[in-house]
Structure formats: C-alpha cells, structure tokens
Amino acid sequence: xxxxxxxxxxxxxxxxxxxxxxxxxxxxxxxxxxxxxxxxxxxxxxxxxxxxxxxxxxxxxxxxxxxxxxxxxxxxxxxxxxxxxxxxxxxxxxxxxxxxxxxxxxxxxxxxx
Amino acid sequence: xxxxxxxxxxxxxxxxxxxxxxxxxxxxxxxxxxxxxxxxxxxxxxxxxxxxxxxxxxxxxxxxxxxxxxxxxxxxxxxxxxxxxxxxxxxxxxxxxxxxxxxxxxxxxxxxxx
Numbered sequence: 001x002x003x004x005x006x007x008x009x010x011x012x013x014x015x016x017x018x019x020x021x022x023x024x025x026x027x028x029x030x031x032x033x034x035x036x037x038x039x040x041x042x043x044x045x046x047x048x049x050x051x052x053x054x055x056x057x058x059x060x061x062x063x064x065x066x067x068x069x070x071x072x073x074x075x076x077x078x079x080x081x082x083x084x085x086x087x088x089x090x091x092x093x094x095x096x097x098x099x100x101x102x103x104x105x106x107x108x109x110x111x112x113x
Numbered sequence: 114x115x116x117x118x119x120x121x122x123x124x125x126x127x128x129x130x131x132x133x134x135x136x137x138x139x140x141x142x143x144x145x146x147x148x149x150x151x152x153x154x155x156x157x158x159x160x161x162x163x164x165x166x167x168x169x170x171x172x173x174x175x176x177x178x179x180x181x182x183x184x185x186x187x188x189x190x191x192x193x194x195x196x197x198x199x200x201x202x203x204x205x206x207x208x209x210x211x212x213x214x215x216x217x218x219x220x221x222x223x224x225x226x227x
Contacts, residue, residue, distance in 0.1 A: 006155075034215060036218075042220070043204070043218050043219060043220035043221060044204065044206075044218040045218075046215055046217075049215055090155060090156060092156075101146070101158065101216065102158065103148070103155050103156040103157070103158075104155055105155035106155045106156075
C-alpha cells in the first residue's frame with residue numbers, strides 16, 4: 001500500500017531561519033507530488049507540485065521542493081521563513097494508476113517573530 | 114469561477130443523529146474526493162467519486178458512512194447515527210480529471226458530535 005511519511009511533526013523556527021521539511025513516500029510507480037499548506041482557520045492551498053521534468057520545483061511564497069527519485073523523497077525548503085509561514089504543511093502523493101492521493105500526517109510549523 | 118464549496122462550515126450533532134455534508138465541486142470538475150482530518154492527525158482518504166459513480170471507497174468506514182455524487186447537485190457525505198469519534202474536519206476536493214491534475218480543496222466542514 002502506498003504511504004507518505006513526514007518526519008517532523010512540529011517544527012519551531014525563528015524568523016529568517018532556513019526551513020526544510022522532509023517527505024518520503026513508498027509507492028514505486030508513477031506519481032505526482034504535491035505540498036499543500038493550511039493556514040490557521042483556512043482551507044488547504046497548493047504550494048507547489050511536481051509532475052515531470054526539472055526535479056527542483058518552485059512554488060508560491062518562496063517555497064521550493066526537490067524530487068529525488070532514488071530516495072523517494074520530495075522535501076520542502078525555504079531559505080528564510082517569516083512569521084506568516086506559521087501553518088500546517090502536508091505532503092501528498094498522487095498515484096496516477098489508482099487515481100487517488102495519499103497525504104502525510106502533516107508538519108506544524110511555528111515561526112517565532 | 115467559484116472554488117470548491119462545502120456546507121455547512123460547522124455542524125453540531127448529538128450522538129445518534131445523522132450528519133449530511135455537502136460539496137459542490139468547481140465548475141467543470143467531475144471528480145470529487147472526500148478526506149477526513151481527525152484532531153492531531155493528517156488527512157485520510159475516504160472516497161473518490163465521479164458523477165453517479167463511486168470509483169474508490171476503500172477509505173470509508175464499513176458502517177454508517179455513505180457518499181454520493183448525483184448527476185445534478187452537490188456530492189453528499191452522509192454519516193448515520195453519529196458517534197463522538199466522528200468529530201473531525203471533512204474536506205472535499207475536486208479535479209477535472211484523474212490524471213496529472215491537482216485537486217482543489219474546499220474549506221471543510223467541521224463536525225462536532227456532542
């Protein structure tokens with residue numbers, strides 16, 4: 001069965017610190033990869049996605065992620081976080097054969113001003 | 114083009130009552146997904162529907178839960194005889210097709226069973 005693992009449950013950073021959130025998945029077939037963000041009290045929004053091509057993808061708000069196929073990883077990065085980045089971040093893997101997504105358990109990011 | 118609309122945003126039910134959650138997908142989207150987010154947990158897939166068809170319900174609890182996506186109208190997630198453990202946020206997402214597309218999420222319905 002397909003699974004997605006987000007290693008960090010809760011991350012606390014100071015403003016301007018660099019961020020890296022880990023995401024590993026288990027499925028060996030063709031996948032599309034996503035990072036979503038959920039700000040407090042709001043719905044899920046797409047940060048970035050990877051379908052094919054350049055494994056380094058850039059998203060909104062200065063976020064980027066790198067797909068490393070050999071490691072089954074899709075880690076999210078941001079060089080310098082802001083207080084407004086405080087949110088919950090979900091990694092998702094879309095199995096194109098099954099037609100459904102599997103989400104990680106989420107990482108809560110708290111940025112201290 | 115309005116986004117995915119879910120209603121109600123908040124729903125309170127007493128144990129044993131029925132809960133009906135509605136999801137109107139984005140215009141032009143014929144694929145709907147329901148997810149449940151339990152407190153302190155991530156999103157868990159429940160069911161994937163196309164118009165008038167259930168494609169994958171492998172994440173649905175075997176009893177009390179059902180979903181439909183009729184030809185006309187919103188998708189409905191129905192929970193009969195709710196229990197306290199059903200308290201969660203239920204998210205609906207829609208996409209235009211099943212391949213190479215992102216899913217657009219609604220704001221969710223927060224169900225509280227008292």
